[in-house]
Amino acid sequence: MEAAGEADPRRWYTTNLVGVPAPLLASSAFNAHPQSLHIAGTRETNSGLFALLARCGSADEARDVFAHYMSLAFGLARPEPGEGDGPNERRRWRSSYLKLLQGWGLDSNSAAGAVLKGWVESRFGLVPAFHAVPLARFPSPAWIAYLEQKAASRYHNNSIFQQLDLLFEFCQWMLARFALLGSGAHVTLWRGSTRCEEQIVDGSLRERRCTVRLNNLVSFSTTAEQAQCFGDWVFEARVPMAKLLLVPGLLNTTSLHGEAEVLAIGGNYEVEARYD
Template identity: 35%
Template sequence: MTSTQPCDTNTTISLADRLLTLPAFAAAPINRCNLPAVILGGLTYQHCPTALHIDMVQEFHARLFTQLDGLDTPSERAQHFRQYMNSAFLLSDSEQVGFSHQNNGIRRDKADYLRLIRGWMFDANSIEAAVIKRWVESRFGLLTLNHKGVIQGVSSDEYQRYLQDYVRGLYNSNALESQLDLLYTYCQYELIRQMPKTTHLALFRGVNGLPKSNSCSQLLLNNNNSFSDARDQASIFGDHVFSANIPTTKILYFPDLLPNLLRGEREYLVIGGMVDVQWLKG
């Protein structure tokens, strides 16, 4: 039987050993959404997804989504979302949330949801990336399997380095995890507005070091991942490229969600778990 222990950022599983639910080592016992991790991280969910809701986010920010309902274009909605984020989290008035220009040392008031996404796009092992991975753990219950190396357990050096990066990224910042809650919820809103009948997107990812003996196989992804909608772009990041039908409910960010602000390489941020994939020939 093929091992399901994490290998690099992803784990390969043969079709003969298909698992419908997430392996226990990759799942937390609790989360903050409407489905347990073993379900939303499993293969069945990939093929038959249902809506994911982080607890009480849409209800708490109901006014925002009511206002968005009255705007016709994605660009108008994106501008309104940015303005709402600035207002709700006082992103342009840091002194109101306790930051002082007289403080010595590194000021953290510029750490916001945009900086987190930019940090991820620059380096998926960055401090900002650690904050996003930890957020996925908390909200969806999908454990981080790789950060600057394979995480073999809570006693491993890799896990301790991951926690250090997370704490450094979150320390003395302004509700970063709540900002990510609202970013994810807005992303899901926009996907439904722009593609109301779409449940999956065919996306591509380039990887190194994974076996490629079968054209079809199953992967256990890290809890957050970069994908592209362009095969050629994905091939830049690894020797082997696979395609996967990704549920739209697992997308945290997609290109042009916030026009002119985040210019990645047609990059999608995708929440992890197990996926059926198709390896593509070079």
């Protein structure tokens, strides 16, 4: 007989590389009392990058250093005419953290979104709950589609998880050094939603304060007005800085900036909900 919840991915967690048990990391208790998170070995194996960043006197200078390092370390620059003419080289530069972020910005349920959610699984131990459709009972066609997309070579090559590791560590470094979203352990963000009832784990929308289970990687907006574009219900949440992967002003790119979008590690969040 199958144990209760065994086939329900909402009860699943995996091992991780941040030193905090995944169930605790996903809890509202962690969000209330966060601690710093670091992906094991990332800063140590890229000590040269962080030594260069330590010498930077401005956020602009740090952004340039990070972009240049990533381009050299992972061959992300477009080959010059006559260089890298082999099919493998032409493809290699396209597999990058920037392409993933652009793909997420267009559609978080795309193949790029699947790779990002897979990275969160691998590094933080949080299993996704949604990818185009709810990822409910396993196995299922929805899960098979997600697994195929997150492992597809279109994005999943060129050490893409290591690129995302560095992006996370750079984001945490920038938040601490240049206070891109202000000081303190939390930032207030907003999220528009149309699938509210299935996300609630405690409380109710009628009470306006409740706990919701968000996907393992989730987008927030920096203002309530921008969040209204993405759903009739707007959640206001205090998000730990330690859970942020991408914030406006982090990179020299316009990807996601149109919505002032923030990418954060998900889990259970206590929110204040309002209907607009």
